[in-house]
Amino acid sequence: MFSAAPPPPGGAVSGVLGLTRLARLAFPSPTGPVLDALNTARLDEYLRDLLSSHGLGPAAADPAAGGESYGEMAGELLELAVPEQEPVDLLVLAYSIPDISPGHSLTARLSRQCPGNPLAFAISDQGTAASFTGLRLVRQYTRDTGLHRAVLLVVEQALLPYDPGVPVAVPDGHTGVALVFSDDDAPSSADRPVHLGSVVTRAGLPDEALPREINTLCADTQPVTLILSAALADRVKAPDVDRLRTAQVGQPFTGVWWELANELSLASDTPHRIVLGDYDPQQSCLCLAALEVGAAGEPLSVGARSALTAEPLPADA
Known part of the structure; x- marks a missing residue:
């Protein structure tokens, strides 16, 4: 049996945590598994099985219509925010609207994709608080363990294919932001702290x-x-x-x-x-x-582009 646990205490830093890189992406159109007909059929079956016990059903005939996979979004963000020469030790994914592709272990996949093969986990079911919880966890892990560099991925996709029974703010589009943090000993992409x-x-x-x-x-x-x-x-x-x-x-x-x-x-x-x-x-x-x-020094280097067109986003988009 395989088991995983946080790294042991040691190598703690002073508690000063710097934001060294920030990247953001907009995804105008769905990509990856969302466009696969077989995946869509499996998702429809998955949702119907889960919802039927509550007397509910999917809100749309095509549950993937308009949705986007967090795996695809996060992978693009990591490419933009985490260079191979600056691997990270910790990856935290924060989201509120559920992933449209639930059939895999998302954080395990992202850990393999991310330079450094980091300890990775996700935060959900906290609404908008999830990303702020992510900040607190990033600071605690870097303060109390030997982890020196971390990436927080904040993502949202624009489809909730069922009625949750409570008011929910569904996004207008698919967007994601990556924030890379490190202690003072790690290199920064900007001179300004x-x-x-x-x-x-x-x-x-x-x-x-x-x-x-x-x-x-x-x-x-x-x-x-x-x-x-x-x-x-x-x-x-x-x-x-x-x-x-x-x-x-x-x-x-x-x-x-x-x-x-x-x-x-x-x-x-x-x-x-x-x-x-x-x-x-x-x-x-x-x-x-x-x-x-x-x-x-100079402003923080902010990576910003459309994942579909690879065109730069306006400075105040």
Whole structure:
């Protein structure tokens, strides 16, 4: 019998974790197994078997119509974000809408594809909190073990082929963002340091408590850029900050990370803080993360293209 476990403690770092590379991809049309007729038929049978016990059925005759495989998306992201000469030790995949290709062990496959053959696992069933949980896990693993470089993949695809019984924000398209982190001893693709600061997830918060939590991370003498998801922007009046960005409504899961790529592609000669905020209404869960951005050097190298056309995306797409 084969068993796997996290690496043993040892080689812990100082706790300072830098964002060294960021890549984002849009997938205008489905690719890979979604286009395979046999795979589509198997998916239809799989869904009908699972849903029949609840008196439900697939919402569409073709369950793969409009969907995209996270395996295909994540593979493209890894090619763009993780060079062969900079292998990673840890891979975390975060998503909310289920994968349209459930017939394989996705993280095991991605571990084999990723330079470094990293320890890999996925986070789901947390709504929009999954990506912020991923940040916390990345920091904990790099702090307490001998893992020095990690990649967080945040992905969403635009098909939910059944009625989940509760309101769900389904994306307008297929997008993914990869964030590569390392300790200070690892090489960076940018001279300007970008360090991960506080990461907060608080469930069960009433709406009146949201501004207070956001202000806590934004309250500082240094310039602050606030990036809010569409769901959170609908609930709070943003505090007085130097710059405010709001994610697209059609990107309920990747939106704040997409806007982060826009922000980090800008030049700045002043140290500043970037605060990302998201909100899951089903859990009344507020998610916040802070990045401390240094002044020296060039903007972080942001890989951005369409996986279909390989054309560059606009700087503020």
